[in-house]
Amino acid sequence: MSIFDIILMVAVVALAIFVVYYYIKKKKEEKVEETINVDDKTYTLDMMKDFVKKRLNEITKVNLYDIGLSEEELKRRKNKKYELKKALKGCTYGDVNDKKYVKELIYDILEKEYGVTETNISKAIPFDIPSLLTAQDKFDILIYAYKKEFGYEALTEMIKKYHLAELKYVAGETKPSYVITDEEISDIYEKENVTLSFQDKLAVVVQRIYQHYKGYSSIDEVRDMNIDGISGGVSGLPESFLSQVAQTDGDYLSQVSEHKVPRACDSIWIFFQGKSIRLAFLSFGTEAELKRVCQNIYKYNNPGQLSDTNGYKINEMKDGSRVVVVRPSFSETWAFFVRKFDVKRSTLEQWFKGEPGSDESIELLKFLVKGARIISITGEQGCGKTTMLMGMIENIYETMNIRVQETAFELHLRRIYPTRNILTFRETDTVSGQEGLDVQKKTDGSVNIIRRGCNRPRSRMDDTSCSGCI
Numbered sequence: 001m002s003i004f005d006i007i008l009m010v011a012v013v014a015l016a017i018f019v020v021y022y023y024i025k026k027k028k029e030e031k032v033e034e035t036i037n038v039d040d041k042t043y044t045l046d047m048m049k050d051f052v053k054k055r056l057n058e059i060t061k062v063n064l065y066d067i068g069l070s071e072e073e074l075k076r077r078k079n080k081k082y083e084l085k086k087a088l089k090g091c092t093y094g095d096v097n098d099k100k101y102v103k104e105l106i107y108d109i110l111e112k113e114y115g116v117t118e119t120n121i122s123k124a125i126p127f128d129i130p131s132l133l134t135a136q137d138k139f140d141i142l143i144y145a146y147k148k149e150f151g152y153e154a155l156t157e158m159i160k161k162y163h164l165a166e167l168k169y170v171a172g173e174t175k176p177s178y179v180i181t182d183e184e185i186s187d188i189y190e191k192e193n194v195t196l197s198f199q200d201k202l203a204v205v206v207q208r209i210y211q212h213y214k215g216y217s218s219i220d221e222v223r224d225m226n227i228d229g230i231s232g233g234v235s236g237l238p239e240s241f242l243s244q245v246a247q248t249d250g251d252y253l254s255q256v257s258e259h260k261v262p263r264a265c266d267s268i269w270i271f272f273q274g275k276s277i278r279l280a281f282l283s284f285g286t287e288a289e290l291k292r293v294c295q296n297i298y299k300y301n302n303p304g305q306l307s308d309t310n311g312y313k314i315n316e317m318k319d320g321s322r323v324v325v326v327r328p329s330f331s332e333t334w335a336f337f338v339r340k341f342d343v344k345r346s347t348l349e350q351w352f353k354g355e356p357g358s359d360e361s362i363e364l365l366k367f368l369v370k371g372a373r374i375i376s377i378t379g380e381q382g383c384g385k386t387t388m389l390m391g392m393i394e395n396i397y398e399t400m401n402i403r404v405q406e407t408a409f410e411l412h413l414r415r416i417y418p419t420r421n422i423l424t425f426r427e428t429d430t431v432s433g434q435e436g437l438d439v440q441k442k443t444d445g446s447v448n449i450i451r452r453g454c455n456r457p458r459s460r461m462d463d464t465s466c467s468g469c470i
Contacts, residue, residue, distance in 0.1 A: 043116065043123035049209045051114055052106050060085050091214050093300040094317035096224055102214060107206045116205070118198045124205050127196060130189070135182040135281035136218060138189040143221050144204050145194045155225040156272075162188055165275055178277040185281045216293050218282045219268055223338060228382070229271035229321075232290060233335030235278065236262040239287045264333040265290045271339070271382060287334070291327075294334045298325045304429065314408045322410050341386055341410055348391040369395040372447075386410060389449070393417075396447055403445030405436045407452050427452075 064077050084105065090098035110116045116124075126132040127141075146154035159165050164184065167176035196204070211220035223230050266283040269276055284290040295306065303315040311330020317323050317338070324337040348365060352358035368375055369392050377385050393413060396402065404411055404424040413422045423443065425436040433452055440448055 043120045045124050045205070045208055045212075048110060048114060048116070048124065048205070049213055052109055052209055053213060055109050055113065056084070056088070056105070060088070088214060090318065092296050094223070094297075094319050094321065096319070099210070099215070099224075103206050103210050106210060107202060110206065110209075111202060116202060118201075121198065121201050121205060125201070125208070127201050127204075133189075135185050136283075138185050139281060140204050140208060140221070141194055141196065142185070142189060142192060144200065144207070145192065145196075147221075152224060152226045155222060155227060155270075158188070159272060165272055165277060170280075178275050179280050180277060182281045212289075216297060217284050217289050219293070222268075222270065222279070222282075227270055227272050227340065228274070229337065229339040231269045231271070231335065231337045232284065232293065233264050233267050233333050234269060234337075235267040236264045238264045238333035263287070264335075267335075274382060274384070276382075291334045294325050294327065294336050297336055297338070298323050316409045320409070320412045320415070322408050339410075341390070341412075347394065348388070350391070365392055366395045369393075370397065386451070389451070390416070393449075400446035401444055402447045402449065403440045403443055404449045405433060405440060405451065407433070411449070411451065 060081060062081075064074055064081070069077060083101075087098040087101040091102050122128050125137050125140075130138075133141075142158065143154055146158055150157045159180075162184070164180050165178065167178060169176050170179055170181065207221065211217055216223055219230055219232060262280075265285060265287050268279045268282045268284070270279060271277075284293065297317070298306065298313045298315045300315060300317050303313055304310070306313050306325055306327055308327070308329060311328070312324065312326045314322070314324050320341065322339040322341075324339075325335070327334050348362045349358075352362060375392075377389055379385050390411060390413075393402070393411075398420065401421040402413065402423075404413065404422070406424060406426045409424060409426055411424065413424065414420075423445075425440065427433045427436065437448075437450070
């Protein structure tokens with residue numbers, strides 16, 4: 001072997017050693033950097049949400065037969081696994097009991113497995129530094145505190161206490177509107193001066209994680225409140241419009257990016273005592289989050305797929321709320337409308353609310369119902385037609401069978417009168433409203449209630465063959 005060969009071999013070995021050394025050193029640096037980054041972000045909402053998703057996924061997909069459990073323990077674990085799967089599915093339909101179960105499990109996971117404590121929980125939400133809290137943070141804390149005292153009347157009590165449902169002028173607007181702003185939420189937060197224990201702080205964090213995991217984003221708690229309804233995606237600039245603006249007006253686009261001009265995903269409205277109020281302090285954040293909510297909120301009882309060819313869905317939620325969802329290209333943006341009906345308190349006296357001449361009007365309506373007259377209730381959207389109808393039904397004689405035809409189940413009369421002879425039909429993809437009426441005529445009904453938006457010519461409005469219709 002020549003000297004040249006020996007030198008070449010030594011050079012190759014030295015180069016190999018250098019490459020291995022450099023590779024090991026680089027890996028160590030990357031590992032240290034990664035460790036530092038993880039430590040800095042361990043207790044952020046995103047990191048905790050990812051851990052919760054992974055942990056719940058492990059619980060629901062584990063093969064219990066491979067663990068070697070006793071028969072009794074296997075049965076217990078199977079029941080627990082089934083219950084969790086059922087709750088994870090049910091909470092997306094608006095079931096408050098399933099939601100409570102899932103949140104309690106998330107609470108235990110964060111406290112016992114993830115190690116959330118009094119000192120590190122402020123990395124998720126800065127509870128101890130009010131100046132760093134966002135409007136969303138302050139609202140979450142306020143609604144949690146009010147909910148502990150007032151239950152599902154929390155939002156109503158807050159609005160009434162601080163007169164939030166009144167017309168007001170907003171900066172840049174020339175006309176008054178119903179809106180609740182960031183400044184109002186900040187003022188309320190300062191006035192309330194809420195004191196939270198560690199358990200309270202963790203409950204707020206759990207709610208925030210839940211609403212972005214299985215819930216309805218920023219409207220999750222608001223939807224559960226006893227209000228008339230909630231909608232999203234009905235104002236602001238659609239994403240399709242933004243792409244057009246980007247090519248023509250860069251200054252306007254920069255205003256949008258700085259949130260000076262609201263986008264469609266910033267659109268959240270509630271329907272409260274007949275008023276549409278914009279929640280300017282809440283936002284879905286991104287168009288993708290609004291789309292996720294729209295794709296999940298209507299899924300109860302598998303009503304079918306919302307697609308580009310079928311651009312809308314009308315359905316009900318687990319609590320009886322009516323939900324309508326629309327999507328492009330049928331509508332200019334993704335949007336949803338949830339309408340709630342308070343069946344427990346629906347009486348004629350409650351509907352008229354002591355207006356002048358209300359006593360005579362109530363007596364007239366009672367006699368019309370008892371006299372089996374054909375009655376038509378019309379009016380603009382949200383004026384109280386369904387609520388008034390619920391109150392009138394109370395005066396129908398117990399001996400009369402009731403048959404109802406609806407576009408979607410909304411009256412839920414059997415919840416109020418479980419011992420009465422009542423059956424409700426609704427339109428489906430394969431059964432039209434007219435076919436439903438034809439079936440009703442063969443079901444021994446004494447009173448027929450038809451609830452739908454009528455698009456027939458006015459001359460045909462009274463073209464009915466049944467008696468006692470309302």
